[in-house]
Amino acid sequence: MKFNNAAWISAPEGAQTCPLFKKQICLRGTVKKAELRATAMGMYRFFIDGKDVTDALFMPGWTDYVKRVQVQTYDVTRFFACCKEYAELSLLLGNGWASAEIFVGVVHPYIPRAAAIAELTLTYADGKKERFGTDKSWETWTNRCVYSELYMGETQDATLEPQRIGYAQETHVKAKLVPDEGEPVVEGEIVYPRALFTTPNGERVIDFGQNLAGYVRVKCRGPRGGKISFVPAEILDKDGNFYNGNYRNAANRCTYTLSGGEDEFKPVFSFQGFRYIRIDEYFSEDIDLSCFNAIAVHSDIKRTGRFVCGNEKINQLYSNIIWGQRSNYIDVPTDCPQRDERLGWTGDAQVFCRTAAINFDVHKFFRKWLHDLILDQHKNGSVESVIPIVKGIPFYPASGWSDAVTICPWEIYLAYGDKQLLSECYPAMCKWIEYIKNEENGSYIWNAGFHFGDWLATDAPYGSFSGATDTSLIDTAFYAYSLSIVIKAGNVLGKDTSGYRALQEKVVDAFRRKFIENGLPKGKPAVCGSSEQSTCYTQTALSLILHFGLGEEKDRKRQTDALVELIAQNGMRMTTGFLGTPYILHSLSENGRDDIAYSLLLQEKAPSWLFSVNMGATTMWEHWDGINEKGEVWNKDMNSFNHYAYGAVFDWIFGKAVGIQPLLPAYERVRICPHPDARLHFTDMAFDTRYGTLRAKWTFLPDGIQYEYEIPEGACAEIILPDGKKYEVSKGNYVFFTK
Ligand code: BGC
Numbered sequence: 001m002k003f004n005n006a007a008w009i010s011a012p013e014g015a016q017t018c019p020l021f022k023k024q025i026c027l028r029g030t031v032k033k034a035e036l037r038a039t040a041m042g043m044y045r046f047f048i049d050g051k052d053v054t055d056a057l058f059m060p061g062w063t064d065y066v067k068r069v070q071v072q073t074y075d076v077t078r079f080f081a082c083c084k085e086y087a088e089l090s091l092l093l094g095n096g097w098a099s100a101e102i103f104v105g106v107v108h109p110y111i112p113r114a115a116a117i118a119e120l121t122l123t124y125a126d127g128k129k130e131r132f133g134t135d136k137s138w139e140t141w142t143n144r145c146v147y148s149e150l151y152m153g154e155t156q157d158a159t160l161e162p163q164r165i166g167y168a169q170e171t172h173v174k175a176k177l178v179p180d181e182g183e184p185v186v187e188g189e190i191v192y193p194r195a196l197f198t199t200p201n202g203e204r205v206i207d208f209g210q211n212l213a214g215y216v217r218v219k220c221r222g223p224r225g226g227k228i229s230f231v232p233a234e235i236l237d238k239d240g241n242f243y244n245g246n247y248r249n250a251a252n253r254c255t256y257t258l259s260g261g262e263d264e265f266k267p268v269f270s271f272q273g274f275r276y277i278r279i280d281e282y283f284s285e286d287i288d289l290s291c292f293n294a295i296a297v298h299s300d301i302k303r304t305g306r307f308v309c310g311n312e313k314i315n316q317l318y319s320n321i322i323w324g325q326r327s328n329y330i331d332v333p334t335d336c337p338q339r340d341e342r343l344g345w346t347g348d349a350q351v352f353c354r355t356a357a358i359n360f361d362v363h364k365f366f367r368k369w370l371h372d373l374i375l376d377q378h379k380n381g382s383v384e385s386v387i388p389i390v391k392g393i394p395f396y397p398a399s400g401w402s403d404a405v406t407i408c409p410w411e412i413y414l415a416y417g418d419k420q421l422l423s424e425c426y427p428a429m430c431k432w433i434e435y436i437k438n439e440e441n442g443s444y445i446w447n448a449g450f451h452f453g454d455w456l457a458t459d460a461p462y463g464s465f466s467g468a469t470d471t472s473l474i475d476t477a478f479y480a481y482s483l484s485i486v487i488k489a490g491n492v493l494g495k496d497t498s499g500y501r502a503l504q505e506k507v508v509d510a511f512r513r514k515f516i517e518n519g520l521p522k523g524k525p526a527v528c529g530s531s532e533q534s535t536c537y538t539q540t541a542l543s544l545i546l547h548f549g550l551g552e553e554k555d556r557k558r559q560t561d562a563l564v565e566l567i568a569q570n571g572m573r574m575t576t577g578f579l580g581t582p583y584i585l586h587s588l589s590e591n592g593r594d595d596i597a598y599s600l601l602l603q604e605k606a607p608s609w610l611f612s613v614n615m616g617a618t619t620m621w622e623h624w625d626g627i628n629e630k631g632e633v634w635n636k637d638m639n640s641f642n643h644y645a646y647g648a649v650f651d652w653i654f655g656k657a658v659g660i661q662p663l664l665p666a667y668e669r670v671r672i673c674p675h676p677d678a679r680l681h682f683t684d685m686a687f688d689t690r691y692g693t694l695r696a697k698w699t700f701l702p703d704g705i706q707y708e709y710e711i712p713e714g715a716c717a718e719i720i721l722p723d724g725k726k727y728e729v730s731k732g733n734y735v736f737f738t739k
Pocket of ligand 1: 341
């Protein structure tokens, strides 16, 4: 993509963080059509005669700006509807992702000073065209948005009289410009404040009742020069005091100076993750709660899944999963929205991908991110554990993280049937296998390099980040899993997969020899918080072995019994971290132990999903006991209360409890194989597929279980009920009953 008549511009030295560029233009006649193209190495908003034409937030979105920058095209004809002779074009520029502080202290990762480029093309009534592009004739002005940084927050001063401080500087930016392909980031749900209270420390705090990513909008009237300043938090500490220690270096402060008239403030280029705000400055003694609203901000993904069951705590867990996704799908799939991180961590993205595609339509969202991932893959096939790559910080490839390159395209293919995207990703998937192959160097056991392992599992001593599971077991398990996906994808695309099949056999064979003895994993069984040394005998190892099919068929029963025993020894609780948790319930259900799977789902003592629900969580926690029973935080540096990874449990609820599995991509053909359990009383799922809404419900009645299904037109289903009876159905409504 090219601009015909525009140059990249940035602010002169010494300008405020968010400069406003302005240009008056003369119009030659009646405008028939007006089209604007704009982008930035930073973030921008564009105005015509002071009216904001940018219909989404945080434009141009986050890509690896070194490799590609998205350009937005807007039809702005309506802004020229009345005949006028002049118009004022202006562009507000912020540091955004490209030029802000990203991660721990990495400043200006992609460009030292933010820059923008824009071009307005007018087509007059006589057919003649005229182009107005950014260049050094655009003036630079101060404006009320005095300071803005993603992590640091925003300062706006409504008393500030805009001043011209010179002209824009033309700057050279080497960037490949591509058409916008992501889902725009938009304002979503509005959350009204629930309470204003004073903490034991004497601080005034507003509770919005829901943890979310977005910002607070303040609408107020007060004395000119009066101030409002606040910082966010996700939790209160054990004494009920405001706690934001887990934000690390992200100051997240919003400070607004009032004009004296009616004011409305909200950040332009910053967002926060929060449930509470602490008001540090307020222009009058009494705080008017009605001035404050929280606005959720997320990619404009359409809700596709709705679930309710007969257990209120599970319903709350589901709500937490939905809010976790909303909060972390902000142009790229991120880990968390609050601390100095908010990065495209591939591990988090892959474990949650299937759940994400049940909850919302994430096809377009992932297509963009997968294109980033493909572009960011290194020549030797390695994929970093954060995508888009943040220039200046190498996030090395890691098993279970970088495998997002195989797992996500496959999940997205299954959900939406996009063969084109799968074929675009296929070469990258194969290159990733080549990378691992080089690393394992003929041993078929992958143990080279740094790996996160079973991140935040609780079978290692309290406080450590990596769980007890032997990392090379995890690495090799994911090697085999990625290979199995490449084989499936290759088969769909008509590729010769014989080489991968042979390799997978060798990897599985080597895995068995290295990690399994007499059908069970080698080493000492690990229990919660006790394993000083890594071992192969953990809940995560057994879950991977069972779910990825890495053991011998004859040993399945023994392995399942061993997993159940480990769970029982741990007080019917999990010890799994990021890489075991998504699979543990599946491994149990797939091997006849729904009873234990449900017990884990419904467990209320940590580590468990319902522990955080009982502690009042409204989003998913990063750590199983981010706050323990005594109300203490487990760790200051790694303790997000809005991390969706463990929300991946919903793909078990959907796929096993409700029992919907795609047999053909896009749910054209499904298997419905419910695993009902009286402890949930009923489950009721409505799921919008590409063919229409699929409904599935089971209910425990006094004399048996009733099943109700609705299959949309164009789709068909194989229904297998717990009594073993099988039905082939197509469009229509069906009711069944089992004793
Ligand atoms: C992130 C995780 C991520 C991890 C890598 C953390 O800082 O928040 O979610 O996957 O690092 O282990």
